[in-house]
Amino acid sequence: xxxxxxxxxxxxxxxxxxxxxxxxxxxxxxxxxxxxxxxxxxxxxxxxxxxxxxxxxxxxxxxxxxxxxxxxxxxxxxxxxxxxxxxxxxxxxxxxxxxxxxxxxxxxxxxxxxxxxxxxxxxxxxxxxxxxxxxxxxxxxxxxxxxxxxxxxxxxxxxxxxxxxxxxxxxxxxxxxxxxxxxxxxxxxxxxxxxxxxxxxxxxxxxxxxxxxxxxxxxxxxxxxxxxxxxxxxxxxxxxxxxxxxxxxxxxxxxxxxxxxxxxxxxxxxxxxxxxxxxxxxxxxxxxxxxxxxxxxxxxxxxxxxxxxxxxxxxxxxxxxxxxxxxxxxxxxxxx
Numbered sequence: 001x002x003x004x005x006x007x008x009x010x011x012x013x014x015x016x017x018x019x020x021x022x023x024x025x026x027x028x029x030x031x032x033x034x035x036x037x038x039x040x041x042x043x044x045x046x047x048x049x050x051x052x053x054x055x056x057x058x059x060x061x062x063x064x065x066x067x068x069x070x071x072x073x074x075x076x077x078x079x080x081x082x083x084x085x086x087x088x089x090x091x092x093x094x095x096x097x098x099x100x101x102x103x104x105x106x107x108x109x110x111x112x113x114x115x116x117x118x119x120x121x122x123x124x125x126x127x128x129x130x131x132x133x134x135x136x137x138x139x140x141x142x143x144x145x146x147x148x149x150x151x152x153x154x155x156x157x158x159x160x161x162x163x164x165x166x167x168x169x170x171x172x173x174x175x176x177x178x179x180x181x182x183x184x185x186x187x188x189x190x191x192x193x194x195x196x197x198x199x200x201x202x203x204x205x206x207x208x209x210x211x212x213x214x215x216x217x218x219x220x221x222x223x224x225x226x227x228x229x230x231x232x233x234x235x236x237x238x239x240x241x242x243x244x245x246x247x248x249x250x251x252x253x254x255x256x257x258x259x260x261x262x263x264x265x266x267x268x269x270x271x272x273x274x275x276x277x278x279x280x281x282x283x284x285x286x287x288x289x290x291x292x293x294x295x296x297x298x299x300x301x302x303x304x305x306x307x308x309x310x311x312x313x314x315x316x317x318x319x320x321x322x323x324x325x326x327x328x329x330x331x332x333x334x335x336x
Contacts, residue, residue: 031102034113035306039141040298042167044243044266047289053172053200054185054220054283061184062211063193065092065126066152066176074190079128080118087111087133090149090176093123093194108138112299115144123194126174129155139163143299146198151175151206151281158281162245165267165284170295172197172283175204181211183280200283207278214278220270220285222261227285229270230256239271261285 064070065077081088082101091097098118102110111134118125126147127134132155134142139160150161150173164171174182174197183203184196196202207214215233222228229238238257242248243266251257261268269284 027103030100031110032309034102034110035301035303036309037109037112038300038302039108039143040296042140044166044168045170045287046266047287049288049291049293050222050225050261051170051286051288051293052220052222053285054217055201057185057217057219059186059188060216061186061188061193062181062205063184064176064181065090065149065174073188073193075193080114081128081133083133085133086129087114088128089114089118090126090128090147090174091118091122091124092126092147092197093190095121097121108141111138112142112144115142116299119144124198127160129157130160131155131157134160136160136163140167141298143169143297145171147172147174149174149176151180151204153177153180159245162241165269165286166244168266168296169298170200170284170286172200172202173204173281174202175206175281179207181205181207183217185217203283204281205279206281208276215272215274215280217272217280217282220282222285225261227259227261227268227270228256229258229272229282231272231280233274235272236275237273239273241269241271242267 063073063075065075070077075092076094077090077092078094078097079088080091080098080101083103083106085106087106098121101114115125124147125145126149127145128149129152130139130148130150140163148157148161148164148171150157152175161171161173176182182197183205184193185201186192186196203217205214215231215235218230218232220229227240232255234253234255236252238251238254239247240249240257240259248262248265248268249259257270259268265287267284267286270282272280272282
């Protein structure tokens with residue numbers, strides 16, 4: 001009571017209390033305004049067809065999407081996120097920046113909503129260093145993003161990448177920072193580069209020494225469910241990785257590797273490691289059900305539940321305001 005009396009009688013305390021209350025109200029409104037999502041049941045890739053993202057490999061452009069020189073290539077990017085949870089997104093080819101975030105705890109609904117809002121003004125949204133700001137369980141259900149920053153100098157999120165893939169989310173890899181880069185196949189203009197990353201016609205690289213000395217991917221072909229991968233130099237090991245990050249097969253000392261894709265292989269991605277440690281990380285080949293390939297939409301706003309929640313919030317707010325006004329009137333009457 002003494003503290004409350006001090007606030008009532010001190011102008012500075014009243015101002016600070018009002019300011020803190022106003023900020024808390026804004027944060028509360030931001031949190032309550034986020035809709036609820038329903039997520040499709042977890043289902044790995046399946047079907048009789050195999051989607052190979054790689055087309056003819058005729059030209060390779062090395063791009064670091066965090067480089068200070070990225071603007072010189074006509075690509076604008078920024079990292080979005082202010083949450084203390086460390087949840088961040090790398091926005092590639094954005095029209096305008098998003099300045100609203102949820103500073104404290106974030107459930108999967110807040111993260112999915114941020115992805116959806118960023119997609120409205122951004123060409124590609126990538127989960128940035130996901131092992132720092134996302135939970136493994138969230139990776140099984142989050143949707144509507146196509147790219148993951150799975151490799152950077154201070155973060156290795158390859159396992160998080162495999163979690164998403166193992167649960168039927170087609171996500172492509174980028175690598176950024178010192179000794180990491182992304183190889184984009186095709187033209188060097190902005191749209192071609194972003195399209196190569198979006199479609200998966202690209203791969204990530206970790207390297208030692210000079211990037212110019214890193215061997216290149218030459219060809220990725222699927223014939224009668226047999227996968228052939230060719231690189232420009234002899235590789236120390238070529239690993240074929242599938243469901244739940246399991247190494248399904250590996251071959252040593254080859255420049256052309258072969259793997260017969262099994263019926264129970266939901267996806268296959270390939271890592272090619274060379275003698276000096278240089279490594280190529282290829283995007284996944286995934287199973288699907290139809291002659292033509294399309295990505296399923298696995299996250300939907302539950303409008304009924306969201307509107308019901310908002311209605312409850314409004315009723316509670318009106319009730320509290322009404323109680324405050326009644327209390328204030330009663331206090332005024334007692335003083336008179």
